[in-house]
Amino acid sequence: MRLVIALPYVWLATFFLLPFALVLAIAFGTNNPDAVPPIDLGVSLKNFTLLFTDDLYLAAWLGSLRIAATSTFVTLLLGYPMAYAIARARPSVRPLLLMAVILPFWTSFLIRVYAWMGLLASNGILNQFLRGTGLVADPGTILGTEWAIHLGIVYAYLPFMVLPLYASLEKLDTSLLEAAADLGASPIVAFLTVTLPQSLPGIVAGCLLVLIPAVGEFVIPDLLGGTNTLMIGKVLWDEFFLNSDWPLASAVAICLLILLVGPIALFQRQQAKNLERQ
Amino acid sequence: MTGRARFTYTVLAFGYAFLYLPIALVILYSFNESRLVTVWAGFSTKWWSALFANEAMLSAAWLSLRIALVSATVAAVIGLAAGYALARVPRFFGRTLFGSLVIAPMVMPEVVMGISMLLLFVGADQIVGWPNRGFLTIAIAHITFSIAFVAVVVQARLADFDRSLEEAAMDLGATPWTTFRTITLPLIAPAVGSGWLLAFTLSLDDLILTQFVAGAQSETLPMRVYSSVRLGVDPQINALATIIVVIAACALIFSAWLTRRKA
Amino acid sequence: MNAEPIVSIAGVAKRFGTITAVDGVDLDIRRGELFALLGGSGCGKTTLLRMIAGFERPDTGRILIDGQDMTGVPPHRRPVNMMFQSYALFPHMDVATNVGYGLRREGLPPAEIATRVAEALDQVRLADHGKRWPAQLSGGQRQRVALARALIKRPKLLLLDEPLAALDRKLREGTRFELVRLQEQLGLTFVMVTHDQEEAMSMAGRLAVMNEGRIVQVGTPHEVYEHPRSRFVADFIGIANILPVEGGRAWLALRPEKIALFAARPNTDHAEQGRIVDVAYEGDRSLYRVGLLDGSMLLVSTANVAREPREPWPRGQDVWLGWAGDAGQRLEE
Numbered sequence: 001m002r003l004v005i006a007l008p009y010v011w012l013a014t015f016f017l018l019p020f021a022l023v024l025a026i027a028f029g030t031n032n033p034d035a036v037p038p039i040d041l042g043v044s045l046k047n048f049t050l051l052f053t054d055d056l057y058l059a060a061w062l063g064s065l066r067i068a069a070t071s072t073f074v075t076l077l078l079g080y081p082m083a084y085a086i087a088r089a090r091p092s093v094r095p096l097l098l099m100a101v102i103l104p105f106w107t108s109f110l111i112r113v114y115a116w117m118g119l120l121a122s123n124g125i126l127n128q129f130l131r132g133t134g135l136v137a138d139p140g141t142i143l144g145t146e147w148a149i150h151l152g153i154v155y156a157y158l159p160f161m162v163l164p165l166y167a168s169l170e171k172l173d174t175s176l177l178e179a180a181a182d183l184g185a186s187p188i189v190a191f192l193t194v195t196l197p198q199s200l201p202g203i204v205a206g207c208l209l210v211l212i213p214a215v216g217e218f219v220i221p222d223l224l225g226g227t228n229t230l231m232i233g234k235v236l237w238d239e240f241f242l243n244s245d246w247p248l249a250s251a252v253a254i255c256l257l258i259l260l261v262g263p264i265a266l267f268q269r270q271q272a273k274n275l276e277r278q
Numbered sequence: 279m280t281g282r283a284r285f286t287y288t289v290l291a292f293g294y295a296f297l298y299l300p301i302a303l304v305i306l307y308s309f310n311e312s313r314l315v316t317v318w319a320g321f322s323t324k325w326w327s328a329l330f331a332n333e334a335m336l337s338a339a340w341l342s343l344r345i346a347l348v349s350a351t352v353a354a355v356i357g358l359a360a361g362y363a364l365a366r367v368p369r370f371f372g373r374t375l376f377g378s379l380v381i382a383p384m385v386m387p388e389v390v391m392g393i394s395m396l397l398l399f400v401g402a403d404q405i406v407g408w409p410n411r412g413f414l415t416i417a418i419a420h421i422t423f424s425i426a427f428v429a430v431v432v433q434a435r436l437a438d439f440d441r442s443l444e445e446a447a448m449d450l451g452a453t454p455w456t457t458f459r460t461i462t463l464p465l466i467a468p469a470v471g472s473g474w475l476l477a478f479t480l481s482l483d484d485l486i487l488t489q490f491v492a493g494a495q496s497e498t499l500p501m502r503v504y505s506s507v508r509l510g511v512d513p514q515i516n517a518l519a520t521i522i523v524v525i526a527a528c529a530l531i532f533s534a535w536l537t538r539r540k541a
Numbered sequence: 542m543n544a545e546p547i548v549s550i551a552g553v554a555k556r557f558g559t560i561t562a563v564d565g566v567d568l569d570i571r572r573g574e575l576f577a578l579l580g581g582s583g584c585g586k587t588t589l590l591r592m593i594a595g596f597e598r599p600d601t602g603r604i605l606i607d608g609q610d611m612t613g614v615p616p617h618r619r620p621v622n623m624m625f626q627s628y629a630l631f632p633h634m635d636v637a638t639n640v641g642y643g644l645r646r647e648g649l650p651p652a653e654i655a656t657r658v659a660e661a662l663d664q665v666r667l668a669d670h671g672k673r674w675p676a677q678l679s680g681g682q683r684q685r686v687a688l689a690r691a692l693i694k695r696p697k698l699l700l701l702d703e704p705l706a707a708l709d710r711k712l713r714e715g716t717r718f719e720l721v722r723l724q725e726q727l728g729l730t731f732v733m734v735t736h737d738q739e740e741a742m743s744m745a746g747r748l749a750v751m752n753e754g755r756i757v758q759v760g761t762p763h764e765v766y767e768h769p770r771s772r773f774v775a776d777f778i779g780i781a782n783i784l785p786v787e788g789g790r791a792w793l794a795l796r797p798e799k800i801a802l803f804a805a806r807p808n809t810d811h812a813e814q815g816r817i818v819d820v821a822y823e824g825d826r827s828l829y830r831v832g833l834l835d836g837s838m839l840l841v842s843t844a845n846v847a848r849e850p851r852e853p854w855p856r857g858q859d860v861w862l863g864w865a866g867d868a869g870q871r872l873e874e
Contacts, residue, residue, distance in 0.1 A: 001454075005359070007360075008429070009372075011425070022401060082289055086290070103530055106527075108503075110483065213387055216389050260387070445596055451618075
C-alpha cells in the first residue's frame with residue numbers, strides 16, 4: 001500500500017512541486033543573456049516591481065481578468081440552459097446528448113480555435129453571412145479583436161461548463177419542484193428558489209473550470225486576437241521565447257499563480273467536498 | 279409541443295449548432311478546390327493528397343502518436359495508484375497535499391506548468407547532463423498533467439464500488455493483493471480504460487506545455503499545426519482536422535461503450 | 542466431542558470516532574450450534590460479527606477461534622466464512638467460478654475444484670446453474686450460490702449477515718427451514734445477525750440480545766422469552782405488559798397470551814376488572830387493549846381457536862382479566 005501512495009507522490013513531487021520551487025527561485029533572479037541558462041540567481045524584486053508598475057503589464061493583468069471573467073459569464077449563460085435541457089431530456093436520449101457535448105472536448109483544442117479563424121476573417125463565412133443577409137452593412141473584421149477572443153474562449157470552454165452543471169442538475173430531485181408547485185410557486189419562481197440554489201455547486205465548479213485556465217490562455221489570444229490585445233499568458237510566452245528573459249517570465253508565472261490561488265483552492269475544496277459526499 | 283419541450287429543443291439546437299458549425303465548416307472546406315476559405319470553388323481532394331505527402335506533418339504525427347501512447351499508459355498506471363490511494367486510504371501523512379497535487383494540474387494554466395517544467399529539465403541538464411529535451415521530456419510533461427484526469431475517473435469509480443465484493447474475496451482466502459488483482463481491477467478496468475483514452479487524446483492535442491519542453495529537434499503535431507496556422511488558414515490543416523474529429527469521435531464512442539459495459 | 546467453545550469473545554470493544562459500537566462484550570459460542578445476535582439497528586451486532594470475520598479489529602479484548610487467538614489475524618487467514626447480506630457475488634464471474642473462488646485461493650488442482658463445485662451446487666439444489674451469471678439469478682438463487690461459495694471451504698464457522706432480510710415473505714419461510722436443516726446436516730456452527738426477532742427465535746438454538754453495544758441477555762429462545770432479565774429484553778422480544786410492583790422497586794413482565802378474558806370474576810391467582818378499549822383482529826389471534834380501573838392499560842392476546850367465537854369481546858365491553866401466579870416474570874431492571 002505504501003508503494004501505491006509513494007509512486008504518484010514521488011512523481012508529482014518531482015515533476016510538479018519541485019518545478020514550482022524552481023520557478024519561485026528564478027523569479028527573484030535577474031536576466032543574464034550570456035549565461036546558460038540565461039539566469040543570474042539572486043534575490044531581487046526587480047521583476048516583480050516591473051510587473052506591477054509598468055503600464056503595459058498592468059493593462060495585461062486587468063485585460064486578462066476582465067476578458068476571462070466576461071467570457072466565463074457568457075459561457076455560463078449559454079451552458080446553463082444547455083445543461084438544464086439535457087438534464088430534463090428523456091433518460092434514453094441523455095447519454096447521446098452528453099456525448100455530443102463531450103465530443104468537441106475530445107477534438108483538438110487547437111483545431112477548434114483554428115475553425116474560428118476561418119469563420120471570423122474579414123471575408124470569412126460570418127461576415128459573408130452578415131453582409132449577405134443585409135443584417136450589417138459593414139461588419140468590419142471581427143478577427144483580431146477582443147470579440148474574437150471572447151467567442152473563442154466561450155466556444156473552447158463550453159464543454160467544461162456544461163458537464164459539471166449537468167452533473168449538478170441531474171441530481172436534482174424533481175419531487176422538490178413538484179412540492180414547490182404544490183405550495184404555490186410558479187415555474188419561474190420554482191426555478192429561482194429551488195433549482196438554481198441546488199445547482200450552485202455545479203455553477204461554481206463550471207465557472208472555476210473555465211475561469212482559471214482562461215486567465216492564462218495563450219492560444220486563443222494569439223490566433224484570434226490582435227497585437228493590441230494583451231493577455232497575460234501571451235506576455236509570459238513572449239518574455240520567455242522572444243525576449244529570453246526567464247526570470248521575468250517566472251515572475252509572471254508566480255504572479256499569475258498568486259492571482260489564481262484563491263479560485264484554485266476553492267475548486268479543490270469543492271472537489272474534496274464532492275468526494276466526502278460520495 | 280409543450281412550452282417546456284420547445285424551450286429544450288431550441289436551446290439544444292442553438293447550443294449544438296454553435297458547437298458543431300465551425301467544425302463542420304472546417305471539414306467542408308478541406309474538400310474545397312480553392313485555397314481560400316471564403317470561396318467555394320468546387321470539390322477536390324487535392325489538399326488531402328498534399329497532407330499525406332507532407333513529410334514534416336507525417337513525422338510530427340508519428341512523434342505525437344508515440345508520445346501519446348507512452349504517456350497515456352504511464353499516466354494510467356500512476357493515475358490508478360493515485361485514485362486508489364485517494365479513494366481507499368482515509369488517512370496518511372500529507373494526504374491533503376497529495377490530493378491537491380493530484381488535482382492541481384487539471385486547472386493549472388499551461389504556461390505556468392510549461393515554464394516550471396522547462397526550468398526543471400534545464401536545471402537537471404546543467405547539473406547531471408540529462409535529460410535532453412525531446413521525446414522524454416515531452417512524455418514526462420504529458421504524464422504529469424494526465425495523472426489528474428485518470429485519478430479523478432478512478433476515484434469516482436471506486437467511490438461507487440461495492441466493497442462487500444472485496445470483503446467477500448478476502449473472506450474466501452484472497453490476500454489484499456489477490457483481491458485487487460482478481461476482483462477490483464477487472465471491475466474498474468473500464469474506468470481505467472476511459473482514463474487512458476482521455477490521457478491519450480489530451481497528449482495528442484497538447485500545445486503549450488509541449489512547446490516549452492520540446493527543445494529544438496522535436497516537433498509534435500500540434501506544434502506543426504500551430505506554426506502553420508499562424509500564417510493563416512491552410513486547407514491541409516482542414517483535412518487534418520477532419521481526421522482528428524473522426525478519431526476523436528471513435529475514441530469517445532469506444533470510451534462510452536467501455537463504461538456502459540460495466541453496468 | 543470437543544467441549545471448548547468454538548468462538549470465545551473476551552472483553553471486546555470497538556469505537557468509530559466518537560461512537561462506541563461495541564462496549565465490552567464477553568460471549569462464548571458452542572460448537573455445532575446455530576447462534577443468533579439479535580438487536581435493533583446500531584446495537585453493535587453487525588460490528589461484532591465483522592470482528593469475528595476479521596473485517597474490523599477490536600480496540601480492546603480478544604477473540605479466540607477454536608482455541609487460537611485470532612484477534613489481529615486478517616480475514617483471508619481465518620477459518621471462518623461469511624454470507625453477506627447483499628450476497629456479494631462477483632458480477633464478472635459465472636456461478637461455478639464464483640463458487641470455486643475460495644478453493645482456487647487454496648491452490649487446489651482444477652479437477653478437484655470442479656468436482657467440489659459440482660457437489661456444492663448440488664447441495665444447494667443449483668446443480669445445472671453453473672454457467673449462469675449472477676445477474677440472471679433470482680434473489681433466492683443468489684443466496685444459495687453465496688451459501689455454496691462459503692460452505693465449500695468447509696469453514697469451522699459460518700457467519701450470516703441478515704440472511705433473510707433481502708428475501709420476500711414467501712421465500713423467507715422456506716429459506717429459514719432450509720438453513721436450519723443445512724446447519725444440522727453439516728454439523729457446522731452458524732452465527733447469524735438479525736434485527737428480526739421472529740427469525741432469531743425460530744431459527745436459533747441460543748441467542749444474544751444486544752443493545753447499545755452490549756449483550757443484555759444470552760439464552761435459548763424459550764429462556765429469553767419466558768424469563769427475560771430486564772424490561773428491555775421483555776419489551777424487545779414479543780409483546781409484554783410491564784407492571785410496576787413492590788411499590789415501584791421492581792416490575793412484572795406479563796405476556797399478553799398469559800392473560801385470559803372472563804365475563805365474570807375468575808378464581809385465578811390474579812384478577813382485575815376493566816373495559817375493552819381496542820381490538821386488533823389478526824386472523825390467528827386477537828389483541829385486546831384493556832383499560833383497567835386504575836387507568837393503566839393491559840394487552841391481552843387470545844388465539845382464535847373457534848371460527849365463530851362463543852364469547853366475542855367488542856369495544857366498550859366490560860371484562861375481567863385473570864392470570865396465574867407464575868405467569869409473570871419479576872424484573873429488577
